[in-house]
Amino acid sequence: MNEIKRLSPEAEARLNQGLLGLWYPVLPSWAVQGTPVGITRLSRNIAIWRDADGAVHAIEDRCPHRGARLSLGWNLGDRVACWYHGIEVRGDGVVASVPAVQGCPLEGQKALPAYAAKEIEGAIFLYFPIADEPPPPLDLPEEMTSDAYSRMLCTAHWKCNWRYAVDNVMDPMHGAYLHAQSHSMAEGDKQAEFRTRKTQTGLVFEKTGQMGVNFDWVEFGNSGAIWLRLSIPYRRKFGPGGPFTIVGFVTPVTETSCRVFFWRIRKVQGWQRHVWRFLYRTRLEGLHWQVLEQDRVVLEDMAPRAREQEYLYQHDVGMSRVRRILEQEAARQVAHA
Ligand code: FES
Numbered sequence: 001m002n003e004i005k006r007l008s009p010e011a012e013a014r015l016n017q018g019l020l021g022l023w024y025p026v027l028p029s030w031a032v033q034g035t036p037v038g039i040t041r042l043s044r045n046i047a048i049w050r051d052a053d054g055a056v057h058a059i060e061d062r063c064p065h066r067g068a069r070l071s072l073g074w075n076l077g078d079r080v081a082c083w084y085h086g087i088e089v090r091g092d093g094v095v096a097s098v099p100a101v102q103g104c105p106l107e108g109q110k111a112l113p114a115y116a117a118k119e120i121e122g123a124i125f126l127y128f129p130i131a132d133e134p135p136p137p138l139d140l141p142e143e144m145t146s147d148a149y150s151r152m153l154c155t156a157h158w159k160c161n162w163r164y165a166v167d168n169v170m171d172p173m174h175g176a177y178l179h180a181q182s183h184s185m186a187e188g189d190k191q192a193e194f195r196t197r198k199t200q201t202g203l204v205f206e207k208t209g210q211m212g213v214n215f216d217w218v219e220f221g222n223s224g225a226i227w228l229r230l231s232i233p234y235r236r237k238f239g240p241g242g243p244f245t246i247v248g249f250v251t252p253v254t255e256t257s258c259r260v261f262f263w264r265i266r267k268v269q270g271w272q273r274h275v276w277r278f279l280y281r282t283r284l285e286g287l288h289w290q291v292l293e294q295d296r297v298v299l300e301d302m303a304p305r306a307r308e309q310e311y312l313y314q315h316d317v318g319m320s321r322v323r324r325i326l327e328q329e330a331a332r333q334v335a336h337a
């Protein structure tokens with residue numbers, strides 16, 4: 001069952017660093033306030049700041065003069081100024097001023113790549129182009145966009161390659177084992193049969209015999225961003241809104257680390273929304289962190305080169321399909337490079 005078809009080293013590197021041509025959440029919105037922030041995503045250093053209107057700007061975090069990190073410098077609104085010798089670079093990557101020298105030819109040059117930015121539901125998304133193409137629209141699942149739902153963002157840094165974090169979500173069966181002691185996944189069969197079903201944007205991987213008891217299905221989609229969706233039933237004592245939906249994103253940081261973004265969602269309005277948000281903040285969020293920590297502990301300590309020495313079985317078919325989709329995309333991207 002474990003089909004091994006080797007990717008070229010270039011495609012493997014592209015996949016490990018992160019596929020391009022996609023939007024990725026990179027930071028929660030609250031993390032960018034007055035001063036520029038330096039981050040690494042998809043193995044690139046990026047400087048992010050807000051202008052006076054609150055709009056987000058993102059450029060490569062490297063001063064075109066001698067390479068100091070621009071994120072260490074000053075926020076001048078539409079520009080940042082390098083701390084080292086004062087060069088000012090605009091949000092589109094063009095050098096606005098070289099204050100130490102008169103008439104420096106660097107002024108007016110586009111010196112750095114810039115990233116298109118959007119803010120959605122409390123997170124900053126950046127577009128990582130393949131070449132220089134304009135960003136495509138970003139169509140997220142309705143739980144992320146419709147007013148009928150109430151969303152809470154949870155984000156964490158994990159010291160594992162992003163592909164393992166995607167594998168983990170594409171693997172519903174771990175709910176009944178790894179999270180067996182949790183508030184939401186203590187019930188249901190310890191064995192299951194699965195099937196895959198195609199969707200417009202990807203696929204659903206679901207149990208054939210059990211629905212609405214545990215982590216019983218998961219969906220992979222690519223619609224401008226790669227997202228994962230799943231739902232977990234909630235017992236009545238956890239308040240109004242029925243099942244608990246999670247829409248998740250995994251953003252590569254380096255080849256050995258990633259940042260996960262999970263929106264925790266319920267279909268609640270009016271007073272029920274207040275009840276759910278209150279319950280979440282006071283009680284459920286802590287319980288969910290315990291669950292997420294179980295995932296993190298396992299994923300950060302997988303065997304070296306785990307993926308190359310696996311024995312996969314029927315429960316791993318959904319994960320294998322998604323791996324194949326991602327591998328094909330990586331191969332396509334490096335072939336066009
Ligand atoms: S390194 Fe930035 S101005 Fe010199």
Ligand SMILES: [Fe+2]
Pocket residue numbers: 168174175178179291295
């Ligand atoms: Fe998990």
